[in-house]
């Protein structure tokens with residue numbers, strides 16, 4: 001038998017027994033998660049479930065208390081340089097150099113990634129144009145003066161610039177206007193069509209259903225359900241599955257009576 005036919009590619013992302021505690025608080029509780037190569041993967045869960053903490057450990061931004069994270073087969077914490085070469089990341093609460101324009105930021109980022117100057121220049125111009133940041137660039141607007149959605153877009157541009165194999169995006173659509181959201185969706189679909197893998201966290205179930213072929217529901221630091229969208233939905237809407245797993249708090253009639261005056 002031909003080996004090449006039987007060898008499956010390494011998962012885009014593989015978390016094994018990943019754990020993170022903050023004092024007594026267990027934010028991520030021995031999490032196992034496998035994102036197959038080429039998938040568009042959605043990570044959903046209630047506020048405080050541990051999504052950002054897990055993804056931060058998965059991309060080398062936060063050290064795990066225990067467990068292993070691999071990107072495209074590379075251990076993120078044992079071989080961070082190689083792992084980060086394969087990764088494009090949009091972190092939560094994006095910290096960006098405030099005193100640069102978007103174009104300057106991309107130039108700086110590209111040089112930091114040791115990319116050729118002309119490639120950085122061409123890609124930066126293209127990214128600024130398709131993400132509709134060109135006008136701000138022409139006006140010399142600094143990143144510190146960007147709106148929330150613009151910051152998200154320039155963050156995405158930095159994540160895409162070096163042609164990573166795996167994109168990990170924390171809430172990429174949050175605060176992004178509908179036109180820009182469509183552009184972003186087209187970019188991400190092209191990225192997966194070309195063999196790349198995308199992992200997004202989101203609170204918007206309809207968006208996840210529309211975009212993702214696989215999904216994981218994270219509750220209290222653990223993966224409660226994972227698989228193809230249809231497996232996880234099991235005939236229901238994703239939101240219903242989500243609420244069933246998370247549980248819905250009851251608001252009794254007498255509670256918050258004062259809000260009605």
Ligand SMILES: Nc1ncnc2c1ncn2[C@@H]1O[C@H](COP(=O)(O)OP(=O)(O)OP(=O)(O)O)[C@@H](O)[C@H]1O
Nearest residue numbers: 022025026027045046047048049050051052053054
């Ligand atoms: N630096 C920190 N110090 C202490 N506790 C933290 C820290 N970061 C996260 N936590 C706690 O870990 C838990 C998981 O937080 P995390 O931000 O990963 O959740 P999330 O699923 O991304 O939530 P959201 O959907 O609201 O963004 C929460 O209880 C949070 O309070």
